[in-house]
Amino acid sequence: MKRSTIVTILCVIVMVPMLLLAVSIKENKAEQAQINATPQIKKFEPRASEWGKYYPRQYDSYMQTRKSDDIKDVLKENPAQIVMWAGYGFSKDYNAPRGHYYMLEDNLNTLRTGAPFDEKSGPMPTACWTCKSPDVPRLIDKMGENDYFTGKWARHGGEIVNGIGCADCHNNETMKLTVTRDYLKRALDAEGSMPFADATHQEMRSLVCAQCHSEYYFKKTPWTDANGQEQTAAVVTFPWNNGFSAEDIEKYYDERSFVDWTHKVSKTPMLKAQHPGYETFITGAHGKAGLACADCHMPYVREGGVKYSNHNVGSPLKDIANTCLNCHSGTEAEFKKTVEDKLARKDELHKKATQVIAKAHLEAGKALELGATDEEMKAAQTDIRHAQWRWDYSIAAHGSFFHAPEETLRVLGSAIEKGQEARIKLRTLLAKYGAADFEAPDFSTKEKAQAVIGLPFDKLVDEKNQFLKGLKQEWFQEGQERGIFDAKSREGMVLKTSYPTK
Template structure:
């Protein structure tokens, strides 16, 4: 009898567990069905918090980008950069990129955007907001692209307030992946690449990233009303390789700025991540950006993409190890070796370029002619463009290690050619014994190029404590900003 009682008890427990399991499975199925339904969200809802009501897992993982908050002052680590960018905004302030959560904050805080006092002042155009916020495509839809591209950066200070988020990549009415910035499709057409209309779902998992992680420039475009627009344009009409874009810029005699010391007409590479990715093994096999940077996460019966977009090496079991059949230790060792090789050439090219700029400045000082300097400046322009292209595509050593080393090798070679020619010019004008000073730290470098660093900080702090606070209040009144979204966010910079 006791035996039967035990069997009955075990059976009842088993039935209870099975019932609970079935209930759990059904609950997960109901939840998955709800997730698969597309709730009604306004087409231009740009407050990311509003999406948490419907997509809590995706939102919570996106908010994890808040943890990527370290300020890494690249000018302090590599003071030669100050000389390389003399006369350009990046010589004032340049930090390693942080998480998407900080896109707007970092754009407002950087010394590059200056200290505007109203909507018509400041050194930068509105186009400098383009990749920082879902409010940008909203404004483009409301005002038109050309109106958006006119005026100063401070023009939309109270309208562009929410950092990179949901509407940048999704149409909230359908939640389908969508590129919300027209210039990408225009660039693809110019390059003869597959257009967005032809793109597969797998392609779109990279295209939504490519609308920002690409090389671009601001094309000055006169308008019928007498205004001028600085239009984001992708330089792909000759192709998407570094030499193709170099040719494109040379043919139109374009320059981002004239170097303050060497007088070189310079090019500034932005962040050509997509162009570099497509030359590497992952790109050639159509392993998308999302496959590595947004791997799938499984929670019970729920599967979703991780929106904590960052370094895949911090989550290798869900990113790399889905495809690679080696140990994490072996894979990391291989990656670190590639990084070290890239860093070696990067540093050599950077130091050679800094010296070339200073030597060119000395050559002008002692009486070099424009005819003598023309081939030298061309070498400097091309060398720095190639060095910058390889470095500004931050993970290029990983996405396309062979292409990265090839580009840095040509940068180093062209910098060397410029210095050989400079040695001859300096000797001809009686300055053959000139030696460019060694760049020891950021402060020294800024003094060499005559950068008024303390004044820039003073102007920026006045802006941050004044006009910037007014922008936030105005944005809240307009209903485009939720102050709670930035509560507890430490206001970090490299200068205070």
Template sequence: MINLLVEVMMKVSRPLRSKTGVTILMAGLALLTLASWSLQSAEVDPNQLKFPKQFESWQATVEQQESEDMLAHYPASIILWAGSSFAKEYRSPRGHQFAVADVTHTLRTGGAVVKGDKGLSASCWTCKTPDAPRLMKERGIEGYSGANFVDLGREIKSVVYCSDCHVDGSEKLALPRPHAQDAMAKIKQPFDKQDPTMQGAQVCGQCHVTYYFQPEKSNKVNIPWIFGSTADAIEKYYDTRRFYEWIHPISKTPILKARHPEFEHWSRSTHAKKGVTCITCHMPKTNDEQGHAFTDHKVATAMEHFDQVCSSCHGSQAAMVKKLDKTKATIDAKARNLESLLVNAHYEAKAAWDAGATWPQMNDSIMAIRHAQWRWDFAMASHGLYAHNPKEGIELLDKATEQITYGREALARILNHLSVDNVDYPDISSKQSAHAAIGFIEADAVKAKQIFIKEEVDKHWHPVAKTGY
């Protein structure tokens, strides 16, 4: 654009051949250059100017656009999550650039809120955008979490960004989310007392961690680590509080839900003991064209950097891939078997209730379902479990299998006592049949969502809410 302006100035000043004319021309060009530079600078993110390679690699997360329909892969999950939004849609995660768009478009967040209905908590924005910490400061934590997800949609203008992990404008690490600060205090690892290596892991762990919404505090995000961060310790916390996320509509079980507990699994892994963190494997140091080192913010799989970050300990990439594939096959087989047992238990409980069972009779069985499903979820909701901590994953699935086996044996005795000879188990061979079993009509939910996107998101929300759609 500046070249075009220069050309215009030269034509306009052509009649001016005096020293005064040249002076006027030079002054005009200087002003135009300054104006053009100012305009360009206003359009460029300051962090992009200061950390160009880090910014460029962060932007490259838009290339990580593949997402799998996990309910289609594992239809039994629909039965296990019946009564919750997770049974509607559950997809594998994409790159950070899609964080806002994916939570906006998923069926789990629904659509327009019916007048008089409280709707979904704004806490669902917490780990998707730096606008969340900003809104917490403006409204107070409970003022933010007590607001409606949809009502704050127009306030969301950025995806996961520099200031989510750094003091803005600096490479210094930060932990801006209050729930993460509280959690690290609970386990006596406050952020400011850690070395940079552990701080890097905690920065990732502020979002790649399990949590729940505290109902008594306007649904603010809380990490349940008072007794510790293992599945057993978190279960103890929930059981002590008699907390549940929802009552399962089939078995009447008070259900617990795990959410991507990567930090928890990693913290007890061999990698953690050796000081190998999320940053080491997924954001390694690399060199630009001039040979200057910088941290790659694309957050790719470790295998993409095998020679750089894995080879010193693992030697052969082929051997490592073979070991991972074997581990994955073992975990998958245990998980599919456990899911089948859990589905059957939910329907056996239903048959017992329908036949007139009482709570004193059902208590042990219902608690077995609750605890077994919690461990299944704590294992399978963790992205990368196969590599991060497969030992713990296998232990969780084995323990859950023991628990649900005990629960089903107790249910068999109850059913026999109530003279129940037949249990109607659902068809879980496909996503469609599993949805039919719980009475969810996906086409209707999709239609309602599309109307919401057209009438609200497309008209009033920032374009970041449509990235990838």
């Protein structure tokens, strides 16, 4: 073969890969430039599919959260909680959270939100929508915060029709992370250790999550509407003035004599923890090391030359190789086994606490039935209030033990201690009134526990089924007529509940 031919062949062999590489780099740069370009998305656009036109990878990964669709009935697994929440919505229905795709759907379907038949009926206030939809910041901008937080949950049914989406966390012009619920800003400023204005980008990667994954209550706030009428708004408020710990927040509520509800059996003025994920996260090793929620729940991934944040928000344990093992050593199997062993210890204390506190409620109820006075009951009821608050704070965020295992176990331990102190006081009272041998009734199954507290479960289910077939469907129709409903946000969605549907 001629030398010139050999040289030509060698040149082709070298040049072809270089040309392909150049084309690939050019395409990747073009794609990255498209991602970095300023999109044309209107302010407070609630339809995630509109954002997805510009950010298809992020949108497609977000849509993967619909795979996390299993219903896990927490009350069936641990019926003691039904007794603990007697007289409160969580005794009716409480499931483990599913993927973000289902947040609005589950809010609509739960027995806790009841079966309203018009905008003024139903058990829950408007505030119960607040963390479920990008329609919320749109409505607050349109109506004003106090007006939005006034009235019943059903009032905004035809306006809140899209599940959690892009507009909850991103500025429509710059795509920068943004907090769309001002109550978080107020709470950070009130606590003082990190004013919102000083938040870094890394801190914002947690704060956009903290808008919803935090403890809150509905603060009664008087205001005057445009017609001069006196109104009262139930404004979502974070109780962080004293700090973030269980005891700090407990003190905040006690100082204000705040009560979420009065227990149906023990007549205790109760507190209900919501989901203090941010509060527990910042006390743990990951938070103290400067990690953000997104580092573990939304890790960066690469496709070709494009790097983006995976919006398939879920447990890091479902993708250990790309989350935990970025920092931790060992294999996936070893890491998962370690976590499972630790979690079993937390579950042991968690279930022990529920048994102790549920029995304390029933013993308090018996003491009241026998004639114990308010003064005689006060000390035991205070212990019950504090015991259940601490138990609830330690488990309501679901991921709390992973975020802060030492703090979770500490708080659970104090919950058991407070519960036992209440039972000792109540045993003394029961003996005084001739019932020293009283034993709490059996609440070992969901059905038995609901019977113990007199919950009309079948009636609640029948009413809810009427709502699901009627008003719920009307709301989505109204949203469609308004041009705000994103049909893709419910694509392929199947009705799933922990109660029978008809």
